[in-house]
Amino acid sequence: MSASDPAPARPAVLLLSGGLDSTTLLAIAAAAGQPLYALSFRYGQRHAAELAAAGRQARRFGALAHEIIDLGHMGRLVAGATALVEGSPLAVPRGRAPEGAPQIPLTYVPARNTLFLAYALAWAEALGARDLWIGVNAVDYSGYPDCRPEFVEAFTALANRATRAGVEGDHFHVRAPLLHLTKAEIIRRGHQLGVDYGDTLSCYAPIASDDGRALACGACESCQLRRRGFIEAGLPDPTAYAAR
């Protein structure tokens, strides 16, 4: 490398579920030029098919590595408290929550984003990465407490008190560029960056098609937000729905 070459960009860790938001996040981070380490989780979620999409998207956007962490034990700890993991006695609600319903839906998974960012932080410190990318969104956010700006700020403060790098002044940053975007704005942004939304899965309760693909149910809250997002963005919806 000659003296005039720019310094190599610092690596970053990116949380990638294979859904619409985190795949858009991946496209944004790749466009920013950071070498990316993508991190996904298998936590007994009913929608594990999204992990296969995550792997394809990570390769497509040039991630240097894609790790899938098996959190199968999470189901045992939290199954009674969320509808979103296998073995839960709760069903995934269909449609948006009615007015007057509890603010935080049954699909909330206790401390999920705290746990995901804790893993991202551990990996980042070991890699020498200081940026943690997460696709949380506080506009069309379904009422999850760990998708709000207050959460992002609190985790950043924690990261810089909990780690060697943080206390030595080499600070971590949580990058959450989707935080204040509507679903339609997220879709428009990803569309500009060439995201293939046909190969992302947002559905909480997908249905296997005859040829083994995972079809979106079209009815859960996540499907409804996604559908409405494409309509509001004025873009064709490439999602394979089981029912329209």
Add this chain to the structure above:
Amino acid sequence: MSASDPAPARPAVLLLSGGLDSTTLLAIAAAAGQPLYALSFRYGQRHAAELAAAGRQARRFGALAHEIIDLGHMGRLVAGATALVEGSPLAVPRGRAPEGAPQIPLTYVPARNTLFLAYALAWAEALGARDLWIGVNAVDYSGYPDCRPEFVEAFTALANRATRAGVEGDHFHVRAPLLHLTKAEIIRRGHQLGVDYGDTLSCYAPIASDDGRALACGACESCQLRRRGFIEAGLPDPTAYAAR
């Protein structure tokens, strides 16, 4: 239950490694009368024998459940950055760090207590528990950033922004009663509460004895702190050391 019975105490989650500090913590929490859920981790640590001690201590102090979470994948993420997990190219240092050495030792595991508390938080929210007990200590603390009061405060703030219970005003508390105690004070406290320190393991690099027991090496920083603690407490040291 009659109207005059006291309300049942709220359950709590307690991080239990099977070492001297967390076993003393267990005795303190049990004496406080909370129904306890003990949580341990297998993360490829070189000193996994402490988990067997953790199970025996949890039963001895009446914990309602003891979960061991397998974080075998942590080794893959952080092995290059800590001496404390199997597969690491780094050796556990012998003795205390010399003056002028880096402040944070090689046995630091990136984001370990953040990850442990994240699991404790998830389980606690699912159980209806609001107290998270952790045996961190900032006096004889070996220089770990995630054993300081600033870390405990930052995690508490995060917990109450990240969770359904926290944002609904039913706050989490991180209980860290060992935070400002010396090792000798911890040992005296546990001795009063009947802790059998002969069945705890603090060593970072234990050695298997001929009869299959795990003997403390006597040389690593953790062993040296422990030895000095018993001497300063003026109590007999029941630890089985491989070398004295």
